[in-house]
Amino acid sequence: MKENPIKIKIIKPQVEEVVPEASNSNFEASEFTTAWQKIAKICLYILTGLLPLFFLPITIAPVEINKQMLATILVLVAFLCYLIDSLNRRAIRYPKSLISLGVLIFLILTGLSATLSLAQENAIFGNLIQPDTFLSFIVGGLIFFLAAVYFKKNDLNKLAVYFFAGLVLTAIFGSIQIFGKFILPWNFSRSPAFNSIGSMSSWGIFISFGLVMIVVGLISLEFSKRQKIIVAAAGLLMMFDLFVLNIQMLWVGLALVMLCVMFLRFTQRLEINLPLIIIIVCLLFILLGQRLPSLVNLTTEVRPSISATSSIIKGTFVGVRQILLGSGPASFGFNWRLFRPVALNQTAFWLTTFNQGFSFAATLLITTGILGILAFFFVIFAFIRELFKKLPLKDNNRTIVTTGLSFLLINLFIFPISFSQLFFIFMALGIFVHGSEKNYEINFYVGDKSQKIKGLMSFLLTIFFIALTFFTIYVIGQKYIAAAYYQRGTLDSSLDMAISDLTKxxxxxxxxxxxxxxxxxxxxxxxxxxxxxxVSEQTMQSLSGQLQNTIALALNFGTLATQFNPLDSLNWSNLGNVYENLIPISGADTFAEKNYNKVIELDPHNPQGQVDLARMWIVSADKSQERDAGWQEKLNKAESALNKSISLKSDYAAAHFLLAQIYFREGDINATIRKVVDLVNITPNDSGLLFQLGILYYRANQISQAQIAFERAVSLDQNYANARYFLGLIYDAQGQKQKAIEQFKKIQALNPDNNEVKSILDNLRNGKSALSGIVPPAQAPENRIQTPVGSKP
Structure with a gap:
């Protein structure tokens, strides 16, 4: 049927049969329809310009959560307008193309994968942070659908203005941040790596995406002199940003797209100078970029390597469901903990949980399986097929969009994805489909009997989707309010206030x-x-009731967390810790052991799980009434767990610290010291073993020997914060205040949020003892069952 977005000729005669004033009724409906279309387009215009810039400080992830919330709400409002528009027009309009079919299949399969996931809630919503949840894909699918239905040729100019404004402001803000000129007051924004897109590579992809469309626009469109200067200046700014970032794979992606542009223009005998210049620049940076001096000092961005991602794929594909549909959207982080290489423990990133693999395509294979990745490939195949059918593209605006889309699709195989990238991929696909295919309509009340049945079903389906859209907006709004309260709860200084906000x-x-x-x-x-x-005897009874109620709530909520997401080891770790705090209540250690073993099952290569299990057995032993065979058995279990932890990470301070605590409890500390000295002589460069020896000397009051061991550990590992901690205490006891201050300043640089280290520095600078006002009331550091500054950085 010929596309006609407002007037439907076949409806008017039917309305005239029922309503005497038919023409007037149709006129009002027509005006109403136009209003709904305008609202839908305005939502999409706003999103196009505002999404790249948008973030707010009211959630734990200021960029990711707020972007997803903005896009989800506005897209749902636009879709709601489309549905109401359809009711007024008595017809459903949809884009009929191979790409549309591919997008629909992709959404169905990712939805099926999310439904079958063991962490269903996470697969669907993902705390509104991950860009590869089922909700994100649904929002993308709706953007594709709305863009394909609504964006006509004359809409693209207005859309380009909104996009260009958002692009330039995003580039300017990122440039200011990179050079350390922080214009916002919030702590999270006072870092050169912070930008309004997400990671530095995501920001670079978006800037490159904009540069691609600027270059194609300059060689395809007619601009006034003033417009050309503005657009060219924006392109130079983005090229400068890419120079500063100097990410090699970005240059590769940019060169590939420019090569395609140059080839097409060459075959059409059009000017190719500008894309050729960009290709030459890209090649120079690909070959020489790593040798060029950096203009700014940016933190190196890390992600899983191809080999590490391959090992996750191999580990995940263990059953038919996992092979076909993966582990569920947004579940890569759980798979990473389960199958990550143990060699990673010897690097600075051993505690890092990656939520995506080497690239989006590799991540999608893990999370949605072979069927999901095949559906993804089908969408790309359909796009390429339609593109070759339409070459050469006669509409310059669509040429620009298609080139930008091609760049974004290439980067799906090179980098992880951001939500902004996902948004513009689906929008560009929708614009491409609208320019390539005609929209089709299903009328509600016309035609033969089969068509009338189809129309009736379409009408009922429209009503259903209106109700579903309202419900989804309500649910997303609830989740956003929850995210705001959660952030407040994590920042509250009072425990009671934190409990109140987390309860909300x-x-x-x-x-x-x-x-x-x-x-x-x-x-x-x-x-x-x-x-x-x-407490006094009078308040004992009321506090006893409060205590029992609080214990019950802690256990209940901890158990619910493991039920709603049994794949996250942190949920089991928390429940184990709750039971650990209840020791010596009968059975508490058994339940704690069960939960910590589940942590070890889900995160087998993390040494912390074994340390938690060992700490629990030490606590249980300490609270035993007698030092009998049961007491010794608990310490033996703790020692076994700690040795396993050390086998995973030989320099793990927490494990060595607790092992020294066990030796001290068992009594013959001098014999233990001799044993550890023999081990140090065998492996003299093991900083973890030297730290353990230093703790044993420290507890045996052999301070000079402890100093030698700690100094040796620090010389081998400059970032060994716990070794520096005890070394600083030794210097303080010797009256060497300045040396002590130097140690704790370095610890503070590694652990800026540690309040005890801040207090120690204040004491030393004021001429007091390092632990003045800290010990007591707190335990002496050598008597604790946790290291003073957490795990070794």
Whole structure:
């Protein structure tokens, strides 16, 4: 049927049969329809310009959560307008093309994968952070659909203005940030690596995407002199940003697209100078970029290598469901913990959990399986097929969009994806489809019997989707409010206030395992607080009831977190910790052991799981009434777990620290020291073993020997914060205040949020003892069951 977005000739006669004033009724409906279309387009215009820039400080992830929220709400409002527009027009309009079929199949398969995922809530929503959730793909699919239905040729000019404004402002803001000129007051924004897109590579992809379309626009469109100067200046700014970033694979992607542009223009005997210049620049940076001096000092961005991602693929594909549909959208992080290379423990990134693999395409294979990646390839195949059918493209605006889309698609195989990239891929696909294919309509009340049935079903389906859209907007709004309360809860200085805000977050989003876990953890801390509060006999009964209720809530919410997301080892770790805090209540250590073993099962190469299990057995042994065979058995279990932890990460401070604590509890510390000295003589460059020896000397009051061991450990590993901690205490005890200050300043640089280190530095600078006002009330550092500054950085 010929496309006609407003007037439907076949409806008017039917309306005249029922309503006497037919023409007037149709006129009003026509005006109403136009208004809904305008609202839908305005939503998409706003998104195009604002999405790259948008972030707010009211959630734990200022960029990701707020971008997804903005896009989800505005896209749903635009889709709602489309549905109401369809009711007024008595017809459903949709883009009929091979690409549309591919997008639909992709959404169905990712939805099926999310439904079958063990972490279903995470697969669908992903805390509104991950860009590869089912919700993100649905939003992308709706953007594609709306762009294909609504964006005509004369809409693209207005759309380009919005996009260009957002692009330039995003580039300017990122440039200011890179050079350390922070214009925003929030702490999270005061870093050269912060930008309004996400990671530095994501920002670079977006800038390159804009540069591609600027270059094609300059050689394809007619600009006034003033317009050409503005567009060219923006292109130079983006080229400069790419120089500063100097990410080699970005140059590769840019060169490939420019090569395609140059080839097509060459075959059409058109000017090729500008794309040729860009290709030459790209080749220079590909060959020489790593040898060029850096203009700014940016933190190196890391991601899993191809080989590491391949090992995750191999580990994940263990059953028919996993092979066909993967582990579920947004589940790469859980697979990473389960199958990551153990060699990573010897690097600075051993605690890092990556939420995507080497590239989006590789991540998609893991999370949605072979069927998901085949559907993704089918969409790309359909795009390429339609593109070759339409070559050479006669519409310059669509040529620009198609070139930019090609660049973004190439980068799906080179980099992880950001939500902004996902948004513009689907929008560009929709624009491409609208320019390549005609839209089709299903009328509600015309035709033969079969068509009328089809029309009736379409009408009922439209009503259903209107209700579903309203419900989804409500759910997403609830989740956003929950995210705001969650951020407040993590920042509250008062434990009671934190519990109150986390409870509100849980009430708005009751199935979010992160909120449940954090609330459970806060309540567990409250249990400790109540238990350590001195009380009179009069208040004992009321506090006993409060204590029991708090314990029950902590266990309940911790258990719910493991039920809603059994794949996240952090949920099981929290529940194990809650039970650990209840020791010596009968059975608490057994339940704690069960949960910590689940942590080890889900994150087998992380040494912290074994340390948590060992700490629990030490606590259980310490609270035993007698030093009998059971007491020794618990320490033996702890020692076994710590040795496993050290086998995973030989320099892990927490494991060595607790192992020294076990030796001290068992009594013959001098014999233990001799044993460790023999081990140090065998492996003299093992900083972890030297730290353990230093702790043993420190506890045996052999301070000079401890100093030698700690100094040796620090010389081998400059970032060994816990070794520096005890070395600083030794210098302080010797009256060498300046040396002590130097040690704790270096610790603070590695652990800027450690309040105890801040207090120690204040004491030393004021001429006090390092632990003045800290010990007591706190335990002496050598007597604790956790290292003073957490794990070794």
């Amino acid at each position: 977050a849980k009430s708005f989003d009751s199935r979010n395992d992160v909120y449940l876990r954090m609330l459970s953890n806060a309540l567990s801390l409250k249990v400790n607080q109540i238990g350590s509060t001195p």
